[in-house]
Amino acid sequence: MPLSKTDFIQYLNCPKSLWLMQKKPNVYPFGGFSEYAKKLAREGYLVEGYVRQLAEAWDNASEFSFQRVFETDDGLYAKVDMVRTRSDGLMDLYEVKSSTSVKDSNPHNQLKDAAFQAIAAKRAGERVGSIFIVHLNKAYVRAGNVNPEELLTFADETARVNALLAETEAEIEDALALLQKNEIDEGSCTCLMLGRAQHCDSFDYFNPTVPKPSIYSLPRIGGAKLQKFVSEDRFDLGEIGLDEVTKLQQPVLRSYKDGQPFVDAADIENFFNVLHYPLYFLDYETYASAIPIVDGLSPQEPLPFQFSLHVLDQNGGLTHHEYLADEAEQPWSLIEALEQAIGPTGSIVVWNKTFENTQNKNMAARFPDKADFLLGIVERTVDLMDVFKTGYVDIAFDGSTSIKRVLPVVLPDLTYEGMEIADGTAAMDGWAKMLAEPDADKRAALRKSLLEYCELDTLAMVRLLEFARGIIVAS
Ligand code: SF4
Structure with a gap:
């Protein structure tokens, strides 16, 4: 060959x-x-x-x-x-x-x-x-x-x-x-000494005795500590002491050892203490391409084309707003739709604020007229993901804080399964297909799938926040 x-x-x-x-x-x-x-x-x-x-x-x-x-x-x-x-x-x-x-x-x-x-x-x-x-x-x-x-x-x-x-x-x-060679040592591989981000899909084949979950489920495990555990043949979380791991890793380990989710109600309460109503649950979808698809963009520069926004008022009233670009264009209309929906006060709740804030800052740089509004959003943004990093952690998350991993464990009735579009990459691809689709019915179907997917992202945040509130109330 x-x-x-x-x-x-x-x-x-x-x-x-x-x-x-x-x-x-x-x-x-x-x-x-x-x-x-x-x-x-x-x-x-x-x-x-x-x-x-x-x-x-x-x-x-x-x-x-x-x-x-x-x-x-x-x-x-x-x-x-x-x-x-x-x-x-x-x-x-x-x-x-x-x-x-x-x-x-x-x-x-x-x-x-x-x-x-x-x-x-x-x-x-x-x-x-x-x-x-x-x-x-x-x-x-x-x-x-x-x-x-x-x-x-x-x-x-x-x-x-x-x-x-x-x-x-x-x-x-x-x-x-x-x-x-027709034979090599298939008994292990060098990624044993590296964190999970480095592992390829062949890890399980070469390391069949590593249990699941394992030390690789500990967030950001690596370096000397990982090498120590591996050299001592300690892959099972049961063999790791709480005093041997970082603060970020402790909740995962505690959940494993206790056989139930780790809960720190005070940590969750701290999150609620910084919230101001109404709450705006925001999620963007973006498209990046080698060849810029609209004027004003550079190669590989992300273009926000969609948002979903759930607004929760102090009395529990929930409204939904959304925007999806029907053609490739700079996000002027998207920003204006956001301005219509987001009032001057209230927290912006996102999942993984680095992503949303990057979009807001990029748009602020591109549209100076809208910079005050967009940078104001950045100032008001809180990251719900933090709650599920340190306040409520289930070993079933397997060390991940992706909403796609957390949601099915915490709220199994809300699921992305079976959706035509079920992740950000599929949304990017779906939008490109929608723009290119000449058949009106097929285009409408793609549009519907995109809207459903993005809406679920923000509805999931609303429900996860309710779940977290329930923990405080019960504590
Ligand atoms: S996990 Fe994959 S990439 Fe890493 S050493 Fe093993 S086979 Fe190679």
């Missing part, structure tokens, strides 16, 4: 994972090609299209060719996005990326990526000249039709890639040698 560039990058990130994928595909946890992955692939083609458009307009256009394949006798397979065959016999290589800078470290080291391509081209008999990484220009702001010349940055990375060639050659040999 040939070693492709994608395989090689996987090898650099984790040799065992590549081995398992190639040698035991029947047990390798292939994820489906997610909607998000499809979007990235589509965007990659779009960016390549602009590179092609640009190159074909150059005086020396005939020197360029695209998707050039190099296959070598020792098993390398490379497809280079664009090559230039120069009159001096050298070949320049161009790797096209949808990022806004050249990435030079794992998990996707684009310099190594280019080094692999250069080595494959050389082994296939080419004399390689310059090596470019073509990426998006972060400073580009769309104004009318996309201007490929301004959109793209041609970074000459010849020197940095050449400096990596010897090292990359050795790594390629190691990768090829690994793939010759």
Whole structure:
């Protein structure tokens, strides 16, 4: 089986994972090609299209060719996005990326990526000249039709890639040698020493004796402490003392040891003490793309296109407001709809305030006329997620504070299951599909799904707050 560039990058990130994928595909946890992955692939083609458009307009256009394949006798397979065959016999290589800078470290080291391509081209008999990484220009702001010349940055990375060639050659040999082996140590893998964010889907295969939940369910576990637990073969939370973990990890461990949720009513009360009515439960959906879809946006800059807002007054009255853009546009109408719905006083309740506040600050920077309103929202924002980080923690959350993880445990009657659109990535994809959908009925169905999903996000917050209030009342 040939070693492709994608395989090689996987090898650099984790040799065992590549081995398992190639040698035991029947047990390798292939994820489906997610909607998000499809979007990235589509965007990659779009960016390549602009590179092609640009190159074909150059005086020396005939020197360029695209998707050039190099296959070598020792098993390398490379497809280079664009090559230039120069009159001096050298070949320049161009790797096209949808990022806004050249990435030079794992998990996707684009310099190594280019080094692999250069080595494959050389082994296939080419004399390689310059090596470019073509990426998006972060400073580009769309104004009318996309201007490929301004959109793209041609970074000459010849020197940095050449400096990596010897090292990359050795790594390629190691990768090829690994793939010759029919057996490796499948009894564990190096991610035992790393927190869960680093684990891939093969973790369970290589570490079948690690229980669930385990020490990896402790939030932000890592470093010397994790290494100590692992070296002492203590993976079970029952073997970990409360005095051995951080304040943030203690609620998770307490819940495990007590066999019931950890509750700190005083902590929850502190949250309620800073609330001012009416309460505005707010959630945004955003769309980011390699090629900005509206004027005024830069590559990969998020565009808020939807919000859901539940308003809870002091007497328990609940009203719902929502907005969903019917076309790709700057969020003027969205902001105006928010201004209509959000009064001058009252707390803004969100889940993970970093995300919502980032959108508000970005919009404030883009629309100075609305800055007072949007930055005022930032000032008034409280994060309901904090309650489920330290005030009420169930081991069934498995160390996560994602609302998608908390909600089914705390309020199993409220569920995202079975929804046409059930997470932020699907919402982003659903909105793009809605805009492109010519059939009115299908478009209306997508619109309905988007509205239902976002509404559930804020209704879930309302209900989770009620749940937290119930704890205080009962205490
Ligand atoms: S979990 Fe194991 S197989 Fe997966 S990346 Fe980490 S070391 Fe590799």
